[in-house]
Each structure stands twice: as structure tokens, then as C-alpha cells.
Amino acid sequence: MDKRSLAISLLLLGLAFVGVIHTIADFAYGTGLSGIGIPLIGIALVGLVLVNR
Numbered sequence: 001m002d003k004r005s006l007a008i009s010l011l012l013l014g015l016a017f018v019g020v021i022h023t024i025a026d027f028a029y030g031t032g033l034s035g036i037g038i039p040l041i042g043i044a045l046v047g048l049v050l051v052n053r
């Protein structure tokens with residue numbers, strides 16, 4: 001694994017974490033952020049699969 005793919009993987013993991021936090025905040029407090037969180041998690045996971053294949 002080279003430095004570029006490691007950096008992109010860490011960035012995508014950070015985006016997935018942000019998506020999880022948005023989704024948890026919506027379920028706990030009713031903030032309406034799951035519309036952002038769930039697609040963000042999906043995009044980040046697809047990106048991880050594409051970068052690390």
C-alpha cells in the first residue's frame with residue numbers, strides 16, 4: 001500500500017465516521033441529519049472498496 005492510497009483510505013474513513021455521527025445525532029435528537037449521514041456512509045464505503053481493490 002502506497003502513501004496515496006493510505007491517505008485516501010484514512011480520509012474516507014473520516015468521512016464515514018462523520019456520517020455515523022450525523023446518523024446517530026438524528027436518531028438520538030431528531031435533527032434530520034440522517035439524510036446526509038446515510039448517503040455519506042455509503043459513498044465512503046464504496047470509495048474504500050474502490051481504492052483498496
